[in-house]
Amino acid sequence: MAFDYSKLRGKIVEKYGTQCLFAKALGGSERTLSLKLNGRIYFTQIEIKRILELLDVDSNCVNTYFFTEKVQKVKQSLRGA
Template sequence: MAYDYSKLRGRIKEKFGTQENFAAALKLSATALSQRLNNVNKFTQDEIVLACHLLQIRDADAFDYFFTRKVQKN
């Protein structure tokens, strides 16, 4: 299942400027973060919790950032 991380990407840009800056704060390589944002690998629960803290995302809003399914185009 693929997820749409466009809202998350926007929040990363808003709070950290670049994905590289956010990856460093999340203690991931830029490549590892890119793989997660491109649905190659999945975010772990610990990464989601830390990302929400770093990006100031409320627990109640986490679903919108991490679990919105990507709409498949036919």
């Protein structure tokens, strides 16, 4: 299952300007954060809690930032009549 982290990315840029600065505030590397935002590695519960704190996001909004499923785009082919 893939998650859509676009709102999380937006909040990171809004609060910290870059993913690099945010990764440093989080205490990790930009590479690891990138892997997590691209769905290659999962966020831990502790990281999610810390991220919500750093971004001043209410814990009631956790689903919006971490558990929105990514919608797959399906290419439709047009068939001639």
